[in-house]
Amino acid sequence: MRFKVDLKIFIFLILFFFTKQIYTYVTIMFFAIIHELGHLATGLILGMKPEKIEIMPYGVSISFKLNMDDYNKKLNKGNMLEIKKIIVALAGPVTNLFIILITHILNLDMFSTSIIIYTNILLIIFNLLPIYPLDGGRILKATLHIIFGKRKSERYINNISFISVILLTLVSSILIYSLKNIAIFLIILFLWCVFIKQDIVFKRRCKIYDLVEKTIENN
Numbered sequence: 001m002r003f004k005v006d007l008k009i010f011i012f013l014i015l016f017f018f019t020k021q022i023y024t025y026v027t028i029m030f031f032a033i034i035h036e037l038g039h040l041a042t043g044l045i046l047g048m049k050p051e052k053i054e055i056m057p058y059g060v061s062i063s064f065k066l067n068m069d070d071y072n073k074k075l076n077k078g079n080m081l082e083i084k085k086i087i088v089a090l091a092g093p094v095t096n097l098f099i100i101l102i103t104h105i106l107n108l109d110m111f112s113t114s115i116i117i118y119t120n121i122l123l124i125i126f127n128l129l130p131i132y133p134l135d136g137g138r139i140l141k142a143t144l145h146i147i148f149g150k151r152k153s154e155r156y157i158n159n160i161s162f163i164s165v166i167l168l169t170l171v172s173s174i175l176i177y178s179l180k181n182i183a184i185f186l187i188i189l190f191l192w193c194v195f196i197k198q199d200i201v202f203k204r205r206c207k208i209y210d211l212v213e214k215t216i217e218n219n
Contacts, residue, residue, distance in 0.1 A: 004054040012057040012186065019182050031096065031119050035127070036060040038095025043088050057190065064088070078146035089138040093127055096120040129168070131161045131191060132198055151209055158202045165195050 016025040048064040073080035128136040144153035
C-alpha cells in the first residue's frame with residue numbers, strides 16, 4: 001500500500017493561520033479524517049484492499065485495488081464493483097451523520113455541540129456535491145455506469161461536474177464578496193483544480209476509446 005502527502009496542505013495551513021481560521025481548518029481536517037476512516041472500514045468489510053492513502057488539503061483520500069471477481073460480475077451495463085463503489089462512497093457522509101447524532105445524544109456544552117454539528121454538516125454537503133471524484137460524483141458516476149455503461153457515464157459525470165463547479169463559482173463569488181471569507185475562495189479554487197485534473201484524464205480516455213473504435217472498424 002502506498003502512502004503520499006500532498007504538499008499543498010502546508011500552503012493551506014499557512015493561509016488559514018494568517019487569516020486566523022486555523023482552528024476551523026484543523027477541526028474540519030479532523031472530522032474529514034474520520035469521514036475517510038468510514039470509507040476505509042466499509043471497504044474492508046466489503047472485502048476491498050486499500051491501494052493508496054494520500055493526505056490532501058481537504059482530508060485523506062483512500063483508493064482500493066480492483067477486485068477482478070467483482071469486475072467480472074455483470075450488473076446491467078456495469079458490474080458488482082460499481083455497487084461496492086456506491087456503498088463505500090456513501091459510508092463517508094453516513095459517518096459524519098452518525099457523529100452528528102452521537103453529539104446530539106451526548107448533549108455536550110453548547111459551543112462544542114455547535115462546532116461539531118456545523119463542521120460535519122459542511123462535510124456532508126461538500127462531499128455529496130455531484131463533482132467527481134467527491135463522494136457525490138463517485139455515487140453518481142457508478143450509478144450512471146450501471147445504467148448507461150462506462151463511456152457514457154464518464155462523459156455525463158464530466159459535464160455534470162463542470163456545470164456544478166460553474167454554478168458553485170457564481171454563488172461563491174457573492175458569498176466571498178459579502179463575507180470576505182478566504183476559506184470559500186480556497187474551496188472553489190480546489191474544486192476547479194479537481195475538475196481540470198479529471199477533465200484532462202477524461203479527454204485522454206476519449207482519445208483511447210476513439211482509437212480502439214477505429215482499430216475495430218478497420219479490422
